[in-house]
Amino acid sequence: MDESIAGSQVLRFCQKGGRGRAYVSYPALTEYGFNGASGFSQFLEAARVTGVPDEIFGSATVSGPLATFNGAHNWVEHPYRKGLALIGDAGGASDPSWGQGLALAIHDAKLLSENLMTDEDWDKAGNAYAVQHDRDFGIIHTFENWMSEVLCDTGPDADKRRERILPMWHQDRSRNPMTIVNGPSKQLDETVRKRFFCED
Ligand SMILES: Cc1cc2nc3c(=O)[nH]c(=O)nc-3n(C[C@H](O)[C@H](O)[C@H](O)COP(=O)(O)OP(=O)(O)OC[C@H]3O[C@@H](n4cnc5c(N)ncnc54)[C@H](O)[C@@H]3O)c2cc1C
Incomplete structure (x- = not known):
């Protein structure tokens, strides 16, 4: 190739x-x-x-915008300060290849609004949101890096890794703990990592 x-x-x-x-x-x-x-x-x-x-x-023509985007993650640490909270891509944009952006934006809106509705101290609510955001964006970030390592890395080592891992994922879907496009769903600890990379 x-x-x-x-x-x-x-x-x-x-x-x-x-x-x-x-x-x-x-x-x-x-x-x-x-x-x-x-x-x-x-x-x-x-x-x-x-x-x-x-x-x-075939004979396809363009009917909408054609554009190129960088897939790198971009995020803000602790996206709340002095009455201003960032949600969606403004707080953290994940790699669009994995289609998590809209789920994350809605997830952020849910977290922030729930905090604001349950705590009359909105500064405290905003800070609590920012902590939850860092946790959940971190899960997405780690998971997408794992996915990229298995599915997108190139070279002989990456090919060997795929040959070993993909059949094992096929046998046991629970090894790959998150569905893309669904947002953060699970804490990723060392046990989850080992199962994902089939090192257990
Ligand atoms: C190529 C590509 C493919 C993607 N595919 C998927 C997918 O399949 N599934 C998925 O879930 N996510 C996907 N995403 C990610 C998803 O589009 C974003 O995560 C999502 O749109 C973020 O929503 P948002 O409301 O935070 O930001 P945006 O959708 O970017 O909305 C922000 C809005 O603010 C407006 N704005 C900016 N500055 C100002 C200003 N100063 N004043 C007024 N308005 C302003 C912008 O014009 C924009 O309309 C994709 C992204 C890209 C680039």
């Missing part, structure tokens, strides 16, 4: 009426950057070299 595209993947979600959403995700060092209608031919070429047969996109 061409090293520059190792670790790339293409996702296509079909919708009604011959429409769909498509993504090419690729390592940050790859010199792609798909932006605007003029970037579409480069997008198609990147999909093709990643292994997508030509007929999958």
Whole structure:
């Protein structure tokens, strides 16, 4: 495989009426950057070299925005100060590849509003929210790093790791404790880590 595209993947979600959403995700060092209608031919070429047969996109045209985003996590430590709380991406943006952003934004709104409704001291409620946010964003951050290590890392060691781990996940789904897109659901301790990486 061409090293520059190792670790790339293409996702296509079909919708009604011959429409769909498509993504090419690729390592940050790859010199792609798909932006605007003029970037579409480069997008198609990147999909093709990643292994997508030509007929999958066929005569597709662009009907919505085409843009490139960095998948790095960005977050604020303790997103509350002096009466101002940050929720959603403003408080912590996770890697969109794992689709947790909307669940996290709603989760933040729920945590903050529950704290505000149960504590008349809103400064205390805001600080409590920030502690919970750091805990839960930390879970997502760790989990997504684990997922990336198993599913996206490249090279012979990464290939061997996948060959060992994926069949074991298939046999026992509880080894992989969180569903992507659902937000934080479980504390990640050493026992969970060992089960995830099938080291137990
Ligand atoms: C390519 C990509 C794919 C993604 N796919 C998924 C997915 O499949 N599932 C998922 O759950 N998440 C996904 N996400 C993440 C998700 O979109 C975000 O986590 C989510 O939109 C965050 O919501 P938010 O309300 O915090 O911020 P935003 O949705 O960014 O909303 C903030 C709003 O504030 C507005 N704004 C900014 N500054 C100002 C200002 N000064 N004055 C007034 N308005 C302002 C912005 O225009 C924007 O409308 C994806 C993200 C990307 C980039």
